[in-house]
Amino acid sequence: MGIERRRLIKHTGGLAGITALAGCLGGDGDDGSNGDTTAPGGGDDTDTGGGGGGGNNIRIGVLLPFSGDYGWVGANVLPVVEMLVEEINDGGGIDGRQVSIVQGDTEASPDASVSATNRLVNVENVSAVIGPTSITMSAVIDTLVENEVPVVTPTAGTTSLDDRGGEYVFRTVSSDSLGGRAIARAARDEQYNSIQDYERMALMVGNEEVFQSFKEPIRSSFEEFGGTVTTTMDIRTGKASYTSEVQSMMDSDPEITVLVASVEDSIKITEAGFQAGYEGNWFATQDQTNQDFLSQSDNRVTNDMLGLNAATYQPAEEAGRLQGFFDAITEYAGWDEGSRVFATNTYDAMNVLGLAMSQVAADGDDLTGPNVAAAIPTVARPPEQAVTSYSEGASATADGTDVDYQGLVGPIDFDDDGDIVAPFSIRRAQDGAWSEAGRLPPEAL
Amino acid sequence: MVLDNLIQTFVFGIVEGSVIAVGAVGLTLSYGVTRFINFAYGEFLTYGAYLAVFIAGGLFGVSLPLPVAIAVAVLLVGLLGVAVSRVFFEPISHRGALPLLITSIGVSFILRNLLQGWVGVDARQLPVPLLRRKDYFGVQLTELEVAVIVVGVVTMLLVHLLLQRTMLGKRMRATSGNRSLAEVAGIDTQRVVRQTWFISAAAGALSGVLYAILFAPFRPGVGFAYLIVIFAATLLGGIGRPYGAMLGAFIIGIAMNLGSAYLSANYTRAYAFVILVAVLLVRPEGIRGGEF
Numbered sequence: 001m002g003i004e005r006r007r008l009i010k011h012t013g014g015l016a017g018i019t020a021l022a023g024c025l026g027g028d029g030d031d032g033s034n035g036d037t038t039a040p041g042g043g044d045d046t047d048t049g050g051g052g053g054g055g056n057n058i059r060i061g062v063l064l065p066f067s068g069d070y071g072w073v074g075a076n077v078l079p080v081v082e083m084l085v086e087e088i089n090d091g092g093g094i095d096g097r098q099v100s101i102v103q104g105d106t107e108a109s110p111d112a113s114v115s116a117t118n119r120l121v122n123v124e125n126v127s128a129v130i131g132p133t134s135i136t137m138s139a140v141i142d143t144l145v146e147n148e149v150p151v152v153t154p155t156a157g158t159t160s161l162d163d164r165g166g167e168y169v170f171r172t173v174s175s176d177s178l179g180g181r182a183i184a185r186a187a188r189d190e191q192y193n194s195i196q197d198y199e200r201m202a203l204m205v206g207n208e209e210v211f212q213s214f215k216e217p218i219r220s221s222f223e224e225f226g227g228t229v230t231t232t233m234d235i236r237t238g239k240a241s242y243t244s245e246v247q248s249m250m251d252s253d254p255e256i257t258v259l260v261a262s263v264e265d266s267i268k269i270t271e272a273g274f275q276a277g278y279e280g281n282w283f284a285t286q287d288q289t290n291q292d293f294l295s296q297s298d299n300r301v302t303n304d305m306l307g308l309n310a311a312t313y314q315p316a317e318e319a320g321r322l323q324g325f326f327d328a329i330t331e332y333a334g335w336d337e338g339s340r341v342f343a344t345n346t347y348d349a350m351n352v353l354g355l356a357m358s359q360v361a362a363d364g365d366d367l368t369g370p371n372v373a374a375a376i377p378t379v380a381r382p383p384e385q386a387v388t389s390y391s392e393g394a395s396a397t398a399d400g401t402d403v404d405y406q407g408l409v410g411p412i413d414f415d416d417d418g419d420i421v422a423p424f425s426i427r428r429a430q431d432g433a434w435s436e437a438g439r440l441p442p443e444a445l
Numbered sequence: 446m447v448l449d450n451l452i453q454t455f456v457f458g459i460v461e462g463s464v465i466a467v468g469a470v471g472l473t474l475s476y477g478v479t480r481f482i483n484f485a486y487g488e489f490l491t492y493g494a495y496l497a498v499f500i501a502g503g504l505f506g507v508s509l510p511l512p513v514a515i516a517v518a519v520l521l522v523g524l525l526g527v528a529v530s531r532v533f534f535e536p537i538s539h540r541g542a543l544p545l546l547i548t549s550i551g552v553s554f555i556l557r558n559l560l561q562g563w564v565g566v567d568a569r570q571l572p573v574p575l576l577r578r579k580d581y582f583g584v585q586l587t588e589l590e591v592a593v594i595v596v597g598v599v600t601m602l603l604v605h606l607l608l609q610r611t612m613l614g615k616r617m618r619a620t621s622g623n624r625s626l627a628e629v630a631g632i633d634t635q636r637v638v639r640q641t642w643f644i645s646a647a648a649g650a651l652s653g654v655l656y657a658i659l660f661a662p663f664r665p666g667v668g669f670a671y672l673i674v675i676f677a678a679t680l681l682g683g684i685g686r687p688y689g690a691m692l693g694a695f696i697i698g699i700a701m702n703l704g705s706a707y708l709s710a711n712y713t714r715a716y717a718f719v720i721l722v723a724v725l726l727v728r729p730e731g732i733r734g735g736e737f
Contacts, residue, residue, distance in 0.1 A: 236711040240660040244705040264568050275578050298575040
């Protein structure tokens with residue numbers, strides 16, 4: 001968090017420098033803080049552009065929660081964006097301009113996300129946005145689209161984007177409707193969960209958009225696959241205790257309960273289930289299928305629990321690109337493992353965005369929102385020359401070749417709504433660690 | 446089956462009522478003697494829970510066993526209560542209830558943010574074992590839930606003995622009844638006020654620990670959020686009346702659990718207020734009107 005705060009201060013400080021001191025002092029300030037940040041900020045171009053720090057830079061907004069319960073999302077995404085921005089800048093930038101990052105902290109709250117978005121769009125004049133999450137998507141999407149800001153989100157699976165997007169909004173993460181379908185499929189079929197064919201399922205879903213988005217896809221798919229949904233409960237998030245809710249869940253006698261809730265509420269719910277002698281299994285979404293959840297829970301509660309994750313994309317794994325990315329990001333960010341949630345999605349989002357910008361520049365057009373947004377699907381769709389990184393793609397576009405970006409999470413071929421399909425991995429918890437129980441290719445859904 | 450569920454829910458209400466009762470007694474004691482509602486009281490709960498976690502986790506170099514850690518945490522928060530009252534409340538104690546009340550809101554923010562700055566906002570848990578419920582005369586409870594009831598009842602009993610059988614209790618009652626008269630009678634009321642602050646804050650800390658045992662994981666905002674439930678119990682019992690607060694706490698605890706089980710689980714804390722509003726409309730002085 002320390003680094004992120006410093007950076008935030010740097011950016012706001014830089015802004016104060018521009019407005020209040022118009023130039024020299026702002027430049028000094030930026031140079032000073034530049035040493036330990038990765039994105040060459042205003043420092044480089046204050047030499048050339050007299051107006052002030054960063055005026056000539058291409059600014060990319062990272063609009064995510066950096067503080068609060070979902071601070072981990074920003075913490076997982078930002079270093080990846082920084083690493084790629086550094087790669088872009090080391091290669092001479094885009095169209096001769098350096099790229100810099102501006103953080104907008106949504107705090108995972110609609111109110112904060114609106115003001116963060118307004119700042120990015122109206123004050124910082126960002127050229128594109130990485131983010132936001134599902135939690136704040138509906139609060140900010142109209143502002144972004146109306147201001148013609150291209151958005152590539154590595155984090156928003158919300159079904160509310162299923163039939164929106166494709167013009168300005170794209171995502172490098174599967175829609176929750178696919179995720180929900182994957183949960184239903186995996187629960188129904190032993191070959192994907194390695195335990196049994198579950199027939200009776202209960203659903204406990206937090207009463208926020210980010211959770212509710214999963215409810216209908218899971219429910220309808222599970223019935224479509226021949227299962228019975230014993231109860232579908234909306235639960236209020238952030239309660240002290242879920243004893244009553246767990247009791248009514250158990251009264252419906254399910255074999256497995258799908259838990260779509262925050263890590264904290266999930267701990268309370270699963271422990272309440274244990275205390276009350278619940279004997280069925282649990283199935284969690286991407287939100288809880290992480291080490292954070294297991295390390296805060298008792299193994300007796302979580303053993304055999306199932307979880308959903310994005311699966312590794314076979315071609316990326318076989319070519320060693322995935323491991324290459326993990327090595328690079330662990331070294332760059334000082335993480336102990338590279339496979340953090342949303343890290344690979346972010347890699348793809350930022351590469352696609354960078355390539356789209358370099359495509360626009362190669363075509364000799366201005367880097368306006370509509371131009372960049374229009375280029376995003378073209379750099380990711382076949383049948384042109386396949387590329388797997390920004391550097392490789394940028395030199396190809398500079399030569400006038402059309403490229404098809406192949407990502408880490410999938411081939412990244414955006415459909416008309418800006419969505420992608422990607423395989424899922426079904427995880428099973430055992431003694432405090434997740435391991436893969438099965439794999440669901442998009443065709444199985 | 447239906448009756449079993451009803452009894453079970455009722456007992457869950459008593460478990461939570463024990464937590465509320467310990468907190469409500471502490472709050473109402475400090476009100477009885479100082480005559481203002483202390484909004485910083487919720488932070489005593491939070492500090493109790495967090496200190497217990499950290500002391501058990503080796504804050505002072507050694508990891509103390511949890512019961513010892515809890516006792517140390519409760520004592521420390523008691524001292525914190527005395528310190529807070531000396532620094533913030535005593536200097537303005539002659540200015541009336543309203544400045545004190547506003548000050549206590551400020552103190553609450555200071556304490557909460559100090560804690561947040563120190564430990565961050567991550568959720569914490571007390572190192573208590575996770576247990577399956579056992580059958581006690583047809584009611585399912587974990588041993589920890591039984592322990593919470595026992596601690597609650599013992600605390601009530603101690604407060605009762607303190608008020609009725611000790612010199613301090615008599616001085617507290619005298620100070621509460623009429624401070625000037627108590628002073629004329631030779632009671633060092635300032636000393637009584639400080640001792641009351643200690644007991645009040647310590648009770649708050651104990652309540653916070655009990656809360657943390659039942660409702661883990663928790664965050665720094667936990668005490669302030671739970672304060673409204675404790676207020677409800679305190680006001681329901683007639684503020685400043687310890688016995689009323691105990692009774693009010695169990696009514697609120699049972700109402701919250703019955704409401705969650707039979708109406709809708711989404712409004713747990715709202716049921717506390719429905720009861721409170723109803724009682725206040727009919728009997729504004731609370732259910733127990735007598736002195737303490």
